[in-house]
Amino acid sequence: MRVSTxxxxxxxxxxxxxxxxxxxxxxxxxxxxxSETADLQSTVEDWSGGLLGSIxxxxxxxxxxSAINDxxxxxxxxxxxxxxxxLSIATAVSTLATTVNGTMTALINAHDDFEHxxxxxxxLLDLKTQKSASDDMSAAIIAKVPxxxxxxxxxxxxxxxxxxxxxxxxxxxxxxx
Ligand SMILES: *[C@@H]1O[C@H](CO)[C@@H](O)[C@H](O)[C@H]1NC(C)=O
Numbered sequence: 001m002r003v004s005t006x007x008x009x010x011x012x013x014x015x016x017x018x019x020x021x022x023x024x025x026x027x028x029x030x031x032x033x034x035s036e037t038a039d040l041q042s043t044v045e046d047w048s049g050g051l052l053g054s055i056x057x058x059x060x061x062x063x064x065x066s067a068i069n070d071x072x073x074x075x076x077x078x079x080x081x082x083x084x085x086x087l088s089i090a091t092a093v094s095t096l097a098t099t100v101n102g103t104m105t106a107l108i109n110a111h112d113d114f115e116h117x118x119x120x121x122x123x124l125l126d127l128k129t130q131k132s133a134s135d136d137m138s139a140a141i142i143a144k145v146p147x148x149x150x151x152x153x154x155x156x157x158x159x160x161x162x163x164x165x166x167x168x169x170x171x172x173x174x175x176x177x
Contacts, residue, residue, distance in 0.1 A: 023085025049113035075140035120174035131164035
């Protein structure tokens with residue numbers, strides 16, 4: 001075997017073993033964000049407005065952030081997606097958009113309780129951090145989508161940012177510490 005052939009074989013092996021994430025990994029990361037976000041929604045909806053009961057909300061909110069950051073890492077590690085992979089991700093993104101809408105609605109509905117406990121600024125900070133992380137995740141995913149589908153992907157992700165924006169607006173107006 002010639003040296004150049006050996007080098008090429010080695011390169012192929014390295015490329016194959018480092019091509020970690022794929023469309024399926026992104027779908028599973030998005031489903032994880034969806035499930036953590038849905039948990040946050042039910043934690044907020046079950047909250048009776050007391051100080052102690054607000055602790056699980058803060059904890060679950062951190063889980064959402066960490067799931068979003070995992071999603072960004074997974075997308076960044078992924079190879080460029082095939083059209084078929086991009087379509088399966090589209091479904092996961094619209095499911096997530098519906099969940100984020102419900103969660104932001106629950107937070108908006110609970111705003112007065114957070115404000116009463118002077119916790120509204122903490123929620124606001126969480127929301128801003130999550131929105132920024134979520135924007136990064138969307139950008140990382142869209143970057144891997146085939147060129148022809150990027151505009152559609154951008155439109156699909158837009159309602160997620162818009163839902164965060166609505167909640168951020170409500171919590172920006174609150175009194176607090
Ligand atoms: C949720 O979706 C409805 C219907 O599209 C929209 O009117 C509402 O503003 C959204 N709310 C949030 C918080 O995203």
